[in-house]
Amino acid sequence: MRQNALHHRGVAGLLQAIRGLPARLMRNVRSRAGASPTSGFSFDRESGTIGPMARARQGLLQGQGAVRWWRRCRSGNPELGSFFLGADGLSMLALSLAAILASGTLSYWCAFASVLRAARRSRSSANGFSRIVVLGSCLDPFGRPTPTYRRRLERALALFGSAPGSTIFLLGGRTAEGAPTEAEAGADYLRSRGVPESALVREERSRHTLENLRFYRSAPPPADPRPAALVTSRFHLARSSLLACGLGIPHTVCAAEDHWSASCGEIGRLLAEAFLVHWYLVGRTYASWTRNRRMLDRIR
Template identity: 40%
Template sequence: MPRDDRTASSGTMTETPKSGAFRLGRLRSMGGDGLVMLIASCTGIVATAGISLVVCLYHVLTVARRASTTSVAGTGPVLVPGVCLEPAGHPGRDFLLRLSRASRFEEAEIVVLGGATRLGVTASEAAAGRQWLIENGVPAERVRCEEASRNTLENLRAARRHFTRAGTEPVIVSNRYHLARLGLLARGLGMTPLFCAAEERLTITPGMVRRLLLEAFFIHWYVVGKTLARLLRHESMLSRVS
């Protein structure tokens, strides 16, 4: 399954990997099951002359346009998935948009998700996000970190395991282009969170088109992989997507 351009890490301070080992680790992290799912997804795109990918892109674009920033009021914590940090170890633009939006939820517990995922940067996404929130006026006691997850699916698994309680509705704050995949993965994990867009509106730029296309591809990969795993009743494959 896709790994959001992240590397493996289990904590805040980690030994900086060498570039060769870093790339090899990323390939190994996909595993044989992930590679089979990727090949099946690409085959599906070719077999449908790209139509299946266009359907996914339409879904991503629709969710991105319709997402709300004002009508979200959950009863659980506000969850903020991390984004790979800048080379200097600071949150980048997309991450800052998520953090800024989360900071507007008065009195809510905020949980920042994400481990150390950038080569050469030892700080975790969660720690960097927590620091920014505190520096921008959010009381430290309201901000928690989950630093073991390395991608969107692991973010949601951590949220399900640690930060969701019966009778509560957590709110997940993320960028508009990311919300469709978050919703799909959350439903696959049996979660029913609310979603809040980080940006006021969707602005189409060349960079945004690239992000939307990438999200569509990730969704296609997930759907095809999960369908294949169910058809084959392949427990190892299913464990990667659930």
């Protein structure tokens, strides 16, 4: 009996200690933080510190964001606001990397040679066009055109001056939450330089070059059958022309810059463009060989 009584008292003491554990932990955290009851477990507005529980919750939300990003990346549906890759794009990225490794990087350097040739040899003028198509570029943090984008807009302005009856198509959607679209920022810039609103047409849904050109192709065809002047930066000319040819868009390329400069930044951009060109060509070749209608419909 005595042993049973001691046993029951021991169990009761243990349960009481367990019940009091949260309160002791809270007192301990508060005494260490030296702040209000919420400090250490949430954001402290006075000190600006983040406690462990808030930090854990923040990490959880970041993890959920990563899952959402992956799902959007796999879906590849622009109408859902997803990224452009999709499952096909990701698989072709892996295949492109495999092709580069299997060829000892030779296939990549062939793509680089074509990008470099287009950057160096393309003209910065155009003749016999009725449309000027300006490919968008990312805006600065204040929602204004960056120097790269301004050079494209200035080239379009020069072409419009030589053909005042032409139409300027500005391509590019919103790439940051709350920012204007690239097309709207470009239109504001050109209007400030004297281009009438009636000469401007905006495409504001696309998020990358392929979508730029696909949405442009869906516009009503011009009455004038002459090819459009496709204006973009020199490092971007090869891929833009390649995509436009794949989509069946008649065009002549027109470089935004007067001359190509062999700066470190420009070489870096050419290296990146060569990889994207290689990725596109591998995907297009695979889709043609396998007769993958879904992939072919995406790029042509």
